[in-house]
Amino acid sequence: MDYPGISCMCLTFGRPTRILEEAVYSFQHQDYRGEKELLILNDFDQQHFRCEDEQVTVVNVPARFHTVGEKRNAAAALCRFDLLAVWDDDDIYLPHRLTFSMSKYDESTRFFKPSKAFVINDDWITGPFSNLFHGGAIWHRSLFDEVGGYAHMGSGQDMDLEGRFQRVIGPGKDYVEITPEEIFYLYRWAGTHSYHLSGFGRDGPDHSGGDKVLDYATRELRAGRIDGGEIALLPHWDTDYTQLVADHVATLS
Numbered sequence: 264m265d266y267p268g269i270s271c272m273c274l275t276f277g278r279p280t281r282i283l284e285e286a287v288y289s290f291q292h293q294d295y296r297g298e299k300e301l302l303i304l305n306d307f308d309q310q311h312f313r314c315e316d317e318q319v320t321v322v323n324v325p326a327r328f329h330t331v332g333e334k335r336n337a338a339a340a341l342c343r344f345d346l347l348a349v350w351d352d353d354d355i356y357l358p359h360r361l362t363f364s365m366s367k368y369d370e371s372t373r374f375f376k377p378s379k380a381f382v383i384n385d386d387w388i389t390g391p392f393s394n395l396f397h398g399g400a401i402w403h404r405s406l407f408d409e410v411g412g413y414a415h416m417g418s419g420q421d422m423d424l425e426g427r428f429q430r431v432i433g434p435g436k437d438y439v440e441i442t443p444e445e446i447f448y449l450y451r452w453a454g455t456h457s458y459h460l461s462g463f464g465r466d467g468p469d470h471s472g473g474d475k476v477l478d479y480a481t482r483e484l485r486a487g488r489i490d491g492g493e494i495a496l497l498p499h500w501d502t503d504y505t506q507l508v509a510d511h512v513a514t515l516s
Contacts, residue, residue, distance in 0.1 A: 266297025269361055269401070270342030271350035273303045274334055276327075277310070277480025278352055280490045281501065282451075286352050287319060288498035295361035301350060304338045307477075309484055314496040321496075327477065332413035332420035339407060347407060351398035355383065355449035355504050363447055364401045367438055373403035374428060378437040380448035381511070386502050388511040391446055397421035399448040406431065443512045449504060 271290055275283055283303075290301040303321045305312055306328050312321045322341060328334035339347055346368075348361065368375040376399050379391040410427040413420045429436045483489045 264366065266295065266365070267346055268298035268300075268344035269295065269346045269348055269365075270344040271299065271301045271348045271361075272335065272338040272342060273301055273350040273352050274331070274338060275303060275305045275312075275352040276307045276476060277483065277489060279483075279488065280494055280496070281499075282353050283312070284496050284498045285355060285500050286350065287314060287316075287496055288500050289356040289358075289360075290319070290350060291316065291498055292358045293356075293361045294358045295365070297365075298344070299361065300343055302338055302342050303352075304334060304341070306334060307480055309481070309491045310489075310494055311492065312494050312496055314498070316498075319496075330415045330420070331417045332415045332423075335413045335420065339404070339412065345404040346401060347404060348401040349398050354398050354451050355500075357447040357449070357505055357508060359445075360399075360447040361401075363445060364399075368401065372432045372436070373406040374400070374432055374436060375402070376400035376425075376437050377441040377446065377448065378439045379441050379446055380450045381446055381508065383449045383451050383504075383507075384453045386507060388449070388507055391443055394450075395422055395425065396448060396450060397425060398450065400425070402428070443515050446508070449508070 273286060287301065293299065299318060301319045303312065303314070303319065304324070305321065306324045306326065308325050311323045314321050328337065348364070350356070364375050376396070378393050378396070380394070380396045380399060381388050381390040382392055406428065410424065410431060414423045416423065480489065484491050
């Protein structure tokens with residue numbers, strides 16, 4: 264098995280620090296043997312993150328991107344490697360995520376994504392469930408460029424991109440044979456004083472969904488539920504998610 268370099272794209276905006284720290288810790292403890300990087304792109308000007316890890320690059324920009332699609336495209340452009348993995352800032356990835364993904368990655372389609380994930384609410388795991396689960400995807404930059412990258416839109420840009428991927432790849436794009444033991448993606452739903460972009464509804468022509476996220480983050484900052492200013496990330500997991508998943512999988516069998 265070859266181990267090409269992989270860039271993991273992590274967009275963040277107004278998250279509680281500990282949530283982002285858990286995402287970084289998930290990256291740091293990947294068992295992948297090849298080169299890897301985590302590119303964190305932050306455009307909330309009330310937070311300025313830094314991380315003392317040579318594999319983690321934090322880019323803090325002073326002005327907010329107009330849409331999430333444009334922000335995702337900017338992150339991809341900043342990545343060093345041509346294999347691009349989505350690394351959502353509020354979710355958990357188990358240590359085998361990159362290794363497993365590359366063991367199933369198809370060079371002919373230039374894409375891999377499982378169709379299933381677990382859902383986590385606080386420390387309660389349910390599933391597996393089937394959904395879009397864009398946060399578990401990895402693809403080659405050539406495929407991304409061929410379809411034109413993300414559309415300049417907020418909520419729904421992930422589904423739009425995958426629809427264009429499918430028009431190139433054809434049916435059967437997602438990997439449906441994944442077993443519970445192989446699932447690496449924990450989609451965080453509730454209990455974190457955080458938010459889901461989809462919870463603010465679809466953007467209108469004025470992209471007002473982004474304004475709702477900004478208003479929410481500003482209120483959370485004023486209430487002291489998220490940190491502001493200079494923030495040194497101290498990556499950690501609040502819980503042993505590997506053990507939580509193992510315990511949950513045992514109940515399934």
